[in-house]
Amino acid sequence: MTLLSVNLNKIAVLRNSRGGDEPSIATAANTCIDAGCGGLTVHPRPDMRHVTPADVRTLAGLLRGRVEYNIEGNPFAAARGAYPGLIELCREVKPTQVTLVPDGDGQITSDHGFDLTKDIETLKPVVAAFREIGCRVSVFVDAGAQGFADALAIGVQRIELYTGPYAKAFHDGDARAELAAFADTARRAQQAGLAVNAGHDLSQANLGTFKSAIPGLAEVSIGHALIGEALYQGLSSTVRSYLRILA
Numbered sequence: 001m002t003l004l005s006v007n008l009n010k011i012a013v014l015r016n017s018r019g020g021d022e023p024s025i026a027t028a029a030n031t032c033i034d035a036g037c038g039g040l041t042v043h044p045r046p047d048m049r050h051v052t053p054a055d056v057r058t059l060a061g062l063l064r065g066r067v068e069y070n071i072e073g074n075p076f077a078a079a080r081g082a083y084p085g086l087i088e089l090c091r092e093v094k095p096t097q098v099t100l101v102p103d104g105d106g107q108i109t110s111d112h113g114f115d116l117t118k119d120i121e122t123l124k125p126v127v128a129a130f131r132e133i134g135c136r137v138s139v140f141v142d143a144g145a146q147g148f149a150d151a152l153a154i155g156v157q158r159i160e161l162y163t164g165p166y167a168k169a170f171h172d173g174d175a176r177a178e179l180a181a182f183a184d185t186a187r188r189a190q191q192a193g194l195a196v197n198a199g200h201d202l203s204q205a206n207l208g209t210f211k212s213a214i215p216g217l218a219e220v221s222i223g224h225a226l227i228g229e230a231l232y233q234g235l236s237s238t239v240r241s242y243l244r245i246l247a
């Protein structure tokens, strides 16, 4: 079974465009949970244009073990202003999983993963800190990534495949080469002892093909397309459509 974790960043973007509380991230979270999602994902960023530390805390209070809580972010991002930093946030709210993503501070969205062959020593103390907090640790990587045995050795438990290039190839009409590369990467990670998540630009159109190509896919986190589709289909109904694709 592949767990669907709904990324609520886009609810916060809409709310932040006016200030105030609408649309409510708590109502969106409850709607997704009631519709049957297995988890919620947030990706707070230092510039706080998406979910804020306050949202991260609100969701932690609301979830309380009902579904998994996945917090994404760059553990090395500058902790300035009101952004406390990823380790501090996770220490406070103790999510089920933290997903480490090497985004720059001002990036519009994520566009690449860590290079485990080069970043392993830098990641080592950070991974240890998250494991001590009690979070499952996943690391965002590109198709073709190497270094999985070393990642396992420092305490990494999962990888998340950055699926942006797959989504683009699917949209452009031929994703066969990307699917083969993702399937090979997933297989090597699983053989090394890591579980495999995936996310970025997955949608109702491209998810089924991706899932079929990746046996044992543990989790997908989906936000941008899902929240967009919910404008036409409704949030509950959209979550249930994704669950049918993953069944």
Ligand SMILES: CC(=O)[C@@H](O)[C@H](O)COP(=O)(O)O
Pocket (backbone or CB within 6 Å): 007, 009, 010, 043, 050, 072, 101, 108, 109, 110, 140, 199, 200, 223, 224
């Ligand atoms: C790691 C990843 O692919 C997602 O977090 C993605 O970046 C969505 O975040 P935004 O909604 O902030 O673009």
Ligand SMILES: NCC(=O)COP(=O)(O)O
Pocket (backbone or CB within 6 Å): 007, 041, 072, 160, 198, 199, 200, 201, 202, 221, 222, 223, 224, 225, 226
């Ligand atoms: N980890 C990927 C994620 O949380 C959602 O990405 P997207 O669906 O908003 O592109």
